[in-house]
């Protein structure tokens with residue numbers, strides 16, 4: 001299995017972006033790329049700076065959960081300085097960038113599970129974490145963290161085997177992590193620059209959600225909602241039709257699809 005290390009030059013060389021990925025900070029092993037990216041952003045790193053690690057020892061998932069991040073996967077964080085009005089769209093653009101990159105590099109079709117898990121054949125292949133520093137209406141920084149299970153044999157990781165997959169397990173062969181990373185950076189920049197036309201990103205994201213029209217459980221804080229995921233609002237929240245007919249707007253939560 002190809003667990004070869006990456007190099008910053010191999011990522012940046014002839015990369016067809018204006019700023020995303022033009023500066024790469026690379027680690028072989030790191031606690032979490034989010035931590036370093038946050039520190040870099042607070043010190044004014046140039047927009048588009050990417051922090052990447054071959055392996056994370058304390059990868060962060062949503063809601064303070066751990067993210068398993070062994071060699072063979074992709075773990076990267078991208079520093080951006082968007083206007084506050086574009087913050088809700090970062091979730092959408094990141095998941096779409098992953099969907100596009102997976103298809104371009106492997107031919108596999110993937111879908112988004114609200115809010116931002118990317119699934120292949122119903123199993124999670126990528127997790128996305130957005131962290132931002134905001135004061136009033138001013139965004140100090142936003143960081144898009146992306147973890148993709150690329151060349152992992154999921155049978156080596158029984159704790160996530162029931163719900164997760166990897167690109168190599170799905171294809172039966174290894175995938176170039178370099179091709180995936182470079183494509184991802186191009187897609188992130190393309191979609192980010194298209195944000196002023198935010199409508200189309202929202203619509204494409206909505207249409208790629210596997211969640212809509214399905215019976216779901218949504219755990220949001222300590223509350224569990226049950227109903228049909230009817231739609232998503234432009235701010236990214238989920239609109240859930242409960243059994244009593246009422247419509248609830250859920251800003252953040254974990255969805256379980258019910259069969």
Ligand code: BTN
Nearest residue numbers: 032059060061062076127145147
């Ligand atoms: C989730 O599904 O809970 C989100 C997982 C996000 C993981 C990525 S890997 C790169 C970046 N660094 C981290 O520590 N987390 C994100």
